[in-house]
Amino acid sequence: MEKRVQDYTQEILDTIRSNSSPAVMGSRLEDYHENDLADVLPLLTVPERCKLYRILDTDMLSDIFEYAESDNVAEYLEEMDVKKAASILSKMETDALAEVLQKLDKAKKKLLIELLDPEVRHDIEMIASFDEDEIGSRMTTNCIIIREDLNVKQAMSSLIDQAAKNDNISTIFVVNAQQKFYGAIDLKNLIIARRDETLEDLTVTSYPYVYAEEPINECIEELKDYSEDSIPVLDNDNRLLGVITSSNIIDLVDDEMGEDYAMFAGLTAEEDLKEPLKDSMKKRLPWLIILLGLGMLVSSVVGIFEQVVTTLPIIMTFQSLILDMAGNVGTQSLAVTIRVLMDESLTGKQKLQLVFKEMRIGFCNGLLLGVLSFAVIGLFIFLFKGKTMMFAFSVSACIGIALLLAMLISSAVGTCIPLFFKKIHIDPAVASGPLITTVNDLVAVVTFYGLSWLFLIEMLHLAG
Amino acid sequence: MEKRVQDYTQEILDTIRSNSSPAVMGSRLEDYHENDLADVLPLLTVPERCKLYRILDTDMLSDIFEYAESDNVAEYLEEMDVKKAASILSKMETDALAEVLQKLDKAKKKLLIELLDPEVRHDIEMIASFDEDEIGSRMTTNCIIIREDLNVKQAMSSLIDQAAKNDNISTIFVVNAQQKFYGAIDLKNLIIARRDETLEDLTVTSYPYVYAEEPINECIEELKDYSEDSIPVLDNDNRLLGVITSSNIIDLVDDEMGEDYAMFAGLTAEEDLKEPLKDSMKKRLPWLIILLGLGMLVSSVVGIFEQVVTTLPIIMTFQSLILDMAGNVGTQSLAVTIRVLMDESLTGKQKLQLVFKEMRIGFCNGLLLGVLSFAVIGLFIFLFKGKTMMFAFSVSACIGIALLLAMLISSAVGTCIPLFFKKIHIDPAVASGPLITTVNDLVAVVTFYGLSWLFLIEMLHLAG
The missing domain is CATH 3.10.580.10 (CBS-domain)
Structure with a gap:
């Protein structure tokens, strides 16, 4: 794949590996952006890096370290004497410095903090005094x-x-x-x-x-x-x-x-490629266990309708369709609501408008898809399942109406749950897509089987 | 709710509505940030705004207009003579200016562009010459x-x-x-x-x-x-x-x-609160129609297993559980993969590693949840459904194993589909959560009913 922005890695590597004098090499390297130099560091051998620490001044090194991964910087600091390490750290931006300090082992961290410029130490301690979710913890004193x-x-x-x-x-x-x-x-x-x-x-x-x-x-x-x-x-x-x-x-x-x-997406935090298996599992299991519990609840509700299925097995074939569509519509409403809540603080009236709007969208889309399902599924049952036209279109009408109702209610659920979370001061984004999907499964199961039982079995006395 | 940052709206309104001389009012208003002044503009009456246009100089007005919504700016420009409008526009940042011009009607736009400072006109035309998804369309000549x-x-x-x-x-x-x-x-x-x-x-x-x-x-x-x-x-x-x-x-x-x-979330684009119903429907319908089609496919596959359900109705009760869990796991893998693909460009080997890692997570979590389901569901069937312990735990073993398998395969699907999209140069984010959920429904249906048929009906000859 073509590299987007000019890639200087090879050029910089060549310069460092050449036999130029320190002065020449230093002035050549100064022509590069610190981010590009930082990208090269992990590709060097330890002796090559040590050569670099001597050639570049602490100003330049501190700028480069600001762009490097803090894990790597912790490693690089081990490769030089503590005094040099402390003087480089003293020149870094406080936010980058704080991140690097967290990656060091306790003894090293204590030693380095003691050797820091007193003013920088004061700044670091002040920034560390704020909670992770307070804006003070993210500031820099560079101004x-x-x-x-x-x-x-x-x-x-x-x-x-x-x-x-x-x-x-x-x-x-x-x-x-x-x-x-x-x-x-x-x-x-x-x-x-x-x-x-x-x-x-x-x-x-x-x-x-x-x-x-x-x-x-x-x-x-x-x-x-x-x-x-x-x-x-x-x-x-x-x-x-x-x-x-x-x-x-x-x-x-x-x-x-x-x-x-x-x-x-039902993860408790962001993940990346390098994360160990155990950490990734830990981030995913909490939601999965909650969802399994909810899933069992849904199953036990489906169990109540076993009679419907025994009488009319064909109904059960379309369960997944109704449940999925309810979930999808709920997820869409949820995503829109979370984004709206993030950007603006709504008045009570606006919240009602939002719920009403989402329900109208759910109704209109539900009507379209309900009619579509009525036609397609009716034809399908009539042509491929060998049933009478009356039977086929009664069943598909029931499916179409259940789809419309489930979509209408799911839009409301997908909008109200995040609004409720916001109200009780929980981050509305906690209402994850999978959660909404499972909650809406309940809605859809009751709507679908309830309607089938009433309309098809009690009213029309269908069977088979 | 308490306002986060100091709210200057009322102060600014009071200043504008006071009877101070233009010079005093001008120098008072200059003390505010342009963003705060921009926030006040829509709250003023037209005569109040006209007063403001005379009091503030064009530099200040252009700065304020940069922060205002471009729809509103288009309106404000109608309230002053075209020469003043053109001189304000000429001082705006080119990116903000371009946005405002798009909101004007054709005749007004043409007139104003003609009156712009020639240099600005040239810049605007240059920026407009780039496609919306090219970086050139987002740049400013302010440097x-x-x-x-x-x-x-x-x-x-x-x-x-x-x-x-x-x-x-x-x-x-x-x-x-x-x-x-x-x-x-x-x-x-x-x-x-x-x-x-x-x-x-x-x-x-x-x-x-x-x-x-x-x-x-x-x-x-x-x-x-x-x-x-x-x-x-x-x-x-x-x-x-x-x-x-x-x-x-x-x-x-x-x-x-x-x-x-x-x-x-299965939307074709971001939405906001003010959008008309028709636009919102349009953004959601494409995915919903595709998903309805896929849902019908899933249903027709479920239909193949009608025999299984007729023989063992209890199995069907747990369909939603397996399908949901497969969907959830797939969604998690999808989210992780999309983020990884966004941040880094992977080698072939890293892609394999990613798929392998996701499958391992799917397997480990599946094993845990599978064992949990085996125990809980077995007990549930034994205690509440009046079946023998042998029957209950055979069925729950089948569910546990199907859950494990479905979770394993779903992780792979949730990882491979975005990787495949990326490969054929489609934005991997197109692989939406609902899509992955529906695709994994297919996997789960086949796994679950296939296993039930083989294990419970063919091997153990269970019925009821």
Whole structure:
């Protein structure tokens, strides 16, 4: 398959394996993007990597490590002395650094944290103090912060001082004397301003912000809407702690949707290729056991209708059709509802409208498919099962009506269950597709066999 | 419900509805983020909005319109004279502008395009020349481009000239005399460099880029990996056309995953709350009709086993259990496979490993659930159906084994179908959950009734 973006792997490998002097090799490697260099690291032998650690400076190495897999970085850090490791780590973005630290064994982690730059250690400890689902745990302290009482010239030189350490410079955050968040300045406006201007006119004082303790899933949509490179994160005293960058937001969107997607499929979390068998089993079994229990419930309800099946075995042939269609329609309504709930917070009236709309769709589609089934199945029974036309079309009418009813009710169930979960503060995405399918099986079984019993056996006295 | 991020709507409304002088009101409104101002626009009356158009300058209005819904912007443009409308549009980001133009009626659109700044018109026409699924259609021309032969001081002043128009300044792109893409400079490095330095040392010459004609879904993962604010987009002669910004990438990730999610649920595209009934039906019917067809196929296969059911009606009670579990396991494997295929391009060997791994998980989980079903269902039949223990546990053994087999095969099916789709260049996400469920119904029906017939009727001669 053709590689999408230019692939530099071989070029970089060749450079590293050449016999150029360290200076030449270093300046050649500096021309590559850190992400491409990070991709090459796992392909090198340990001695080749050690050569690289000596050739590249810690700034470059820390940038590269930010792009590498944190498992691998933990390994690379073992290949160099702890002092060098600590100085590289001290220059990494705090979010990437926190991830790497988690992968180290306890002793090594403790040692490295002690050797970190004190300021970085403080930042790391602060970020670690937030829960995994609070936005504070995802922020980085990589941002430029200036005091409101500077003028443009002073602000520029403060920026230049800080830029060596912090490279998120497109927005500059302004705080007052108490370190409370005051506003933000677009770097563009600072650059084109006159040198003696005050910052007052450049500062947007009602800039968006989040509090570090806000749950991620409650503020992610809003963060997306602002499409800013960084959004400030404040503590409860309105002091600026750090920022959420757009690459954090990309990761968050990816995570949130990946998680919803996984739950939708009846997995408890996302999986990947390398995961051991046991972990994969653990992620899937919980839902499967619940679904097996529900399935047994459905079976025992089907058992109640054994009499119907013994009298009219042909009915049972179409059980799977009704059950599947009910499940499919429920899954569609569920998916739409989860997405709507994710994007917007609905009023009570809008929720009713949504349920009503889904039921109307279920009814209209059910009517179309019900009529289709009536015709096709009636013909099928008449032609291939050797029954009278009366018998064939009575049965297929019953199937068509059951299909319509099951689709109507399933749409409602697929919409109401996630709405209910949301109401009781459970993530609506927990209402997975397989769950809705199984719940709707119950609906469909009762509708289908109930209708068959009433209409075909009690009213028409059919048998055979 | 508490609002997540500070809600400025009421504050802004109050300001606009106050009697302050235009100058005071203008400078107050400038303190708000454009996204918050955009949120207020639909809440204003037409005369209030007209007041706003006079108070705010075109720069500010164009920024606000970038955040507003393009439907609404089309409406707002009708409320002002065309010259003002054209000058606002000329200052918008090209991607937002293109969206708005699509919402205008033909005559208005033609008129406004004629009045646009010639450079903007050229950019818009260029972006419109790409297909919807090519990355070029999503780019913006908002970027800073400088020539490679400048020094730092010249580059800074070129930046300041361009910054008034283009506000994506954190990365500066360097081109040679033929306008061919040469490399990129981090603004941070330019700011801290000495004024008389050449650009050579600051430029990353192997910076990542994409070609405008590359399909979006083939380069989105790579774009995400670089986590840069902007990635350059080149034409086939390597000339720099524009950039993909991180907010473009957030939108792309959101779109891609939303689409996959919808397809997974058996919808042909994402839906939202406001969509008319007819459109929603259209998005759901195609899959439902296919699934109805497949369901009829399953039913006709069940029909083959009518004899089994007549002899042993109790077997039929557990049909839904086996079918559902097969569907659930298949859905899980499908979700994992689609995600793996999205993130990585696999070698043939890795694909085999994936199928093998999924089958092992299916087997292990199947074994567990099979044993569980054997015990629970055996007891249930023995205690509540008044059968002998021999009969009860023969039937439940048959169910347990059928469950194991169905789960094993379903895992394989759920993995192989998306792999096959990928192979023949169809988006694997098309293999929706409902499709896999229905296909696995076939597998489960044959396994379950086949085994029951062989084991219970032919071998053990059970009946009743």
